[in-house]
Amino acid sequence: MTTSVVIVDDHPIVRAGMRAILDSASDIVILGEGVNGADALRLVDKFHPDVLALDVQLPDLNGLEVTRQLREKGTATAILILTVYNDPQTIFGLLESGAVGYVLKDEALETLVNAVRAAARGETWLSPAVASQVVRRAVGGSPPQAEVGVPESLAALTPREVEVLRLIARGLDNTAIAQELVLTKRTVQNHISNIYGKLGVASRTEAALLAIRHGLVSASSEDAPHET
Numbered sequence: 069m070t071t072s073v074v075i076v077d078d079h080p081i082v083r084a085g086m087r088a089i090l091d092s093a094s095d096i097v098i099l100g101e102g103v104n105g106a107d108a109l110r111l112v113d114k115f116h117p118d119v120l121a122l123d124v125q126l127p128d129l130n131g132l133e134v135t136r137q138l139r140e141k142g143t144a145t146a147i148l149i150l151t152v153y154n155d156p157q158t159i160f161g162l163l164e165s166g167a168v169g170y171v172l173k174d175e176a177l178e179t180l181v182n183a184v185r186a187a188a189r190g191e192t193w194l195s196p197a198v199a200s201q202v203v204r205r206a207v208g209g210s211p212p213q214a215e216v217g218v219p220e221s222l223a224a225l226t227p228r229e230v231e232v233l234r235l236i237a238r239g240l241d242n243t244a245i246a247q248e249l250v251l252t253k254r255t256v257q258n259h260i261s262n263i264y265g266k267l268g269v270a271s272r273t274e275a276a277l278l279a280i281r282h283g284l285v286s287a288s289s290e291d292a293p294h295e296t
Contacts, residue, residue: 070095071188074111076102076134077123077150082173086121086150086180093181105129112138112145118188121180122167124151124158132161139166146187150180154197163202169193175241192271196239199273222282224266232259234284237276 073096077083083101090096099115102108105126112120120138124131135147148169149162159170169187171179172195179195186193194202225233228249235245246256260272269275 070097071119071184072097072099072115072117073119073121073184074098074100074102074108074115074117074145075121076104076108076111076126077121078103078126079123082123085177089177089180090184093184096181096184103127105131105134108134109137112143116143117145119146119148119184121148121150121184124149124153124162131167132158132165135162135165135167146190148183148187148193154195154201156201159198159201170198171195172197178243179241186271189270192273194271194273196241196244196272199239199276202273221267222278222284225263229259229263229266230284232256233263233275233279236260236263236272237279237284239276 073090075083075086075090075098077086083103087098087101090098099117100111102111103126105128108120108122108126108129111117122131122134126134129137131149131151135149138145138147146169147167148171149167150171150173151158152173153159154172162170168190169183169192171183171193175195179193183193222230231249232245235248240248242253242256242260245251246253249256251259260275263275264270267275267278269278
């Protein structure tokens with residue numbers, strides 16, 4: 069199955085870098101590129117791509133306004149934000165407006181292909197630094213009370229999977245988890261796939277929230293998700 073993408077960013081070097089990364093994936097095809105918000109609206113209307121990779125700061129309409137307009141139209145295209153900004157106002161404004169993913173550009177080289185694939189599947193994809201803010205907001209910034217009893221899905225996790233889940237909830241990416249547990253990245257990816265299947269979740273954020281709500285990790289102080 070091929071995933072179609074439109075890229076909109078006003079920096080030629082950034083667009084070229086994104087194109088090179090996505091072109092390296094055989095299952096991703098780039099339908100068009102734009103430099104501003106008007107281009108984003110026009111290209112989505114023309115091509116109906118699976119994913120719009122969208123910068124936040126554009127010369128005319130910003131990414132937030134583009135996202136709002138596309139959602140008001142009922143556009144099915146998944147909107148994946150790529151930006152250097154990780155302030156709460158920008159993050160939550162875009163997510164609440166309908167963006168399904170938020171990737172920080174300093175880690176886009178490593179995660180862009182997987183983020184695009186996830187967005188096309190309708191899954192949420194958040195950079196660890198962004199996920200940490202979403203988790204803290206979801207739990208109100210206070211230590212959660214562990215719910216009574218352990219749900220069957222959590223009980224089904226192996227001890228190693230529980231370790232991986234705790235590190236996901238702390239905001240660590242796959243590379244950091246591999247280093248922490250002295251595992252290969254592929255092994256970590258396999259553990260995460262198993263965790264998703266057992267918990268019935270589709271994203272790191274959902275897994276992290278479940279872990280926090282059941283007391284596997286605290287969202288406060290030293291156990292708060294790290295920004296990486």
